[in-house]
Amino acid sequence: MATPTAEREKANVWFTDHHTENLTLSFRVKGFLWSEKSKYQRIDVLDTYEYGRILVLDGLIQLTERDEFIYHEMLVHPAMMTHPRPRSVLIVGGGDGGAAREVLKHPTVRKVVQAELDERVVEVSKRFFPQLAASYSDPRHELVIADGYEFMGQTEERFDVVIVDSTDPVGEARKLFTGDFYSKVKGVLAQGGIAVAQAETPFLYPQVTKGLYDVFKSVFGHVKLYLAFTPTYQSGMWGFVMGSDSPLEVDRDLLEERYAERELRGSLKFYNPGVHLGLAELPNFLRDLVSR
Amino acid sequence: MATPTAEREKANVWFTDHHTENLTLSFRVKGFLWSEKSKYQRIDVLDTYEYGRILVLDGLIQLTERDEFIYHEMLVHPAMMTHPRPRSVLIVGGGDGGAAREVLKHPTVRKVVQAELDERVVEVSKRFFPQLAASYSDPRHELVIADGYEFMGQTEERFDVVIVDSTDPVGEARKLFTGDFYSKVKGVLAQGGIAVAQAETPFLYPQVTKGLYDVFKSVFGHVKLYLAFTPTYQSGMWGFVMGSDSPLEVDRDLLEERYAERELRGSLKFYNPGVHLGLAELPNFLRDLVSR
Numbered sequence: 121m122a123t124p125t126a127e128r129e130k131a132n133v134w135f136t137d138h139h140t141e142n143l144t145l146s147f148r149v150k151g152f153l154w155s156e157k158s159k160y161q162r163i164d165v166l167d168t169y170e171y172g173r174i175l176v177l178d179g180l181i182q183l184t185e186r187d188e189f190i191y192h193e194m195l196v197h198p199a200m201m202t203h204p205r206p207r208s209v210l211i212v213g214g215g216d217g218g219a220a221r222e223v224l225k226h227p228t229v230r231k232v233v234q235a236e237l238d239e240r241v242v243e244v245s246k247r248f249f250p251q252l253a254a255s256y257s258d259p260r261h262e263l264v265i266a267d268g269y270e271f272m273g274q275t276e277e278r279f280d281v282v283i284v285d286s287t288d289p290v291g292e293a294r295k296l297f298t299g300d301f302y303s304k305v306k307g308v309l310a311q312g313g314i315a316v317a318q319a320e321t322p323f324l325y326p327q328v329t330k331g332l333y334d335v336f337k338s339v340f341g342h343v344k345l346y347l348a349f350t351p352t353y354q355s356g357m358w359g360f361v362m363g364s365d366s367p368l369e370v371d372r373d374l375l376e377e378r379y380a381e382r383e384l385r386g387s388l389k390f391y392n393p394g395v396h397l398g399l400a401e402l403p404n405f406l407r408d409l410v411s412r
Numbered sequence: 413m414a415t416p417t418a419e420r421e422k423a424n425v426w427f428t429d430h431h432t433e434n435l436t437l438s439f440r441v442k443g444f445l446w447s448e449k450s451k452y453q454r455i456d457v458l459d460t461y462e463y464g465r466i467l468v469l470d471g472l473i474q475l476t477e478r479d480e481f482i483y484h485e486m487l488v489h490p491a492m493m494t495h496p497r498p499r500s501v502l503i504v505g506g507g508d509g510g511a512a513r514e515v516l517k518h519p520t521v522r523k524v525v526q527a528e529l530d531e532r533v534v535e536v537s538k539r540f541f542p543q544l545a546a547s548y549s550d551p552r553h554e555l556v557i558a559d560g561y562e563f564m565g566q567t568e569e570r571f572d573v574v575i576v577d578s579t580d581p582v583g584e585a586r587k588l589f590t591g592d593f594y595s596k597v598k599g600v601l602a603q604g605g606i607a608v609a610q611a612e613t614p615f616l617y618p619q620v621t622k623g624l625y626d627v628f629k630s631v632f633g634h635v636k637l638y639l640a641f642t643p644t645y646q647s648g649m650w651g652f653v654m655g656s657d658s659p660l661e662v663d664r665d666l667l668e669e670r671y672a673e674r675e676l677r678g679s680l681k682f683y684n685p686g687v688h689l690g691l692a693e694l695p696n697f698l699r700d701l702v703s704r
Binding site: 388 | 422426428432433434435436437438439440460461462463479482615616639641642643647648649677680681682683684686687689690691692693694695696697699
């Protein structure tokens with residue numbers, strides 16, 4: 121609890137994230153590390169006592185040093201591990217570099233193309249989140265500063281996995297939650313390719329998660345919703361949707377085999393084959409939601 | 413986001429829960445429903461916009477109407493379903509009635525004894541949380557107003573399942589996190605009996621979760637840590653520890669059979685056999701923690 125002692129020892133300065141209009145999560149702040157207005161958004165980097173450095177876009181928390189590993193590992197590895205041999209990967213968004221970092225842990229990967237709209241997020245991440253942005257110096261990584269939606273209509277390349285690491289569905293990001301967008305995603309998938317996207321919190325906004333799930337259902341033959349823990353995102357329960365025209369079922373032995381072959385255990389703090397299968401076991405209220 | 417419009421429509425009054433000294437979760441408050449100081453603690457009931465009614469003890473959130481189902485179902489059902497035929501159950505704490513409500517959903521249960529220290533929590537729950545406190549009017553339920561620690565040393569009864577639904581390990585509740593206490597728990601377990609306790613957040617306080625896990629290890633031959641989503645508790649990732657001198661492994665078919673036999677599907681919003689097994693699949697950082 122905040123005691124008078126704490127207040128004497130630490131600055132009484134707080135960053136407040138509005139989870140909803142009626143719920144906020146606040147972080148005690150050590151200091152401002154960076155602030156700017158890019159062409160697209162306000163970018164702040166703060167140092168906090170509980171969660172280390174945090175990245176804030178337009179006043180909303182995007183990531184914290186301490187918990188980003190869960191979100192990024194669970195966004196990336198279920199799709200990468202479901203694919204028998206992912207060689208080429210497209211990331212839409214994900215300017216902080218965290219998704220690319222996880223993709224590049226798979227030795228099967230020859231090329232990662234990333235379409236990020238705001239170059240300034242990339243530059244700020246390189247400076248303040250080097251453990252995420254290290255991926256940008258990997259020779260297999262190609263950064264394209266572009267609108268992901270438009271990029272999808274122009275590229276001639278085909279990808280084994282497409283990862284959509286978007287912000288919340290407001291403003292520019294709204295079009296990344298549409299059937300029109302996922303038809304384009306399907307168009308750039310190679311044979312047997314898999315698409316995955318973050319699907320917001322099914323606990324607080326079930327209609328948003330269900331909306332994206334239904335979009336996937338309308339585009340892909342096989343769709344799977346799974347969960348992850350997100351300590352600093354709304355409700356701490358996050359959804360992800362995977363889609364493909366090939367089956368997404370993969371048994372434990374096969375996952376364990378790939379996990380060993382790709383030598384992932386040493387570099388992952390959250391994901392393993394058990395968690396992959398376990399977090400796809402949906403609680404009753406979500407089974408009901410997606411079967412409706 | 414809180415907009416000026418929201419402020420005109422809704423009171424700008426907030427209850428703030430100190431998750432840690434450096435992190436707070438705040439709920440916009442519609443109104444105060446109840447406040448008192450019992451012999452043991454301050455008790456407040458608030459009505460909030462996002463999470464409905466909330467119970468606050470000594471300034472710390474205990475439950476919300478909207479998310480309590482996850483905590484209570486995941487505290488109770490894994491142990492109850494691991495036991496082939498739980499007839500007698502002891503609940504330590506859990507004055508709100510939520511744990512007892514879940515226990516009583518199992519038609520195998522003949523008797524639930526609940527040792528709760530503070531009768532006022534029971535009375536407040538009966539008035540403001542009738543959907544939890546309904547369990548108190550079940551003829552199988554016996555409430556004993558007593559210190560759980562002392563009760564354990566006096567009772568002659570034996571139980572198939574003991575559920576420890578304690579507050580955080582501060583003040584009176586601290587002794588519920590000790591080997592001494594769990595030796596007593598073991599003493600009141602019938603042959604094949606199972607104990608389960610909430611084990612705090614392994615994300616923010618891994619040493620607390622590990623401490624309780626080690627206590628269980630020192631007392632029981634078989635121990636299992638599993639997780640649940642807790643939207644309004646610290647970090648949203650909660651730990652539970654189960655212990656027994658009988659094996660705790662139970663396969664999916666057997667769980668499905670018990671789930672069907674006990675006719676649980678209709679009354680559960682979170683728990684099912686898949687979730688039971690899935691949330692016992694620990695992420696790497698927790699596998700490492702408990703194997704250390």
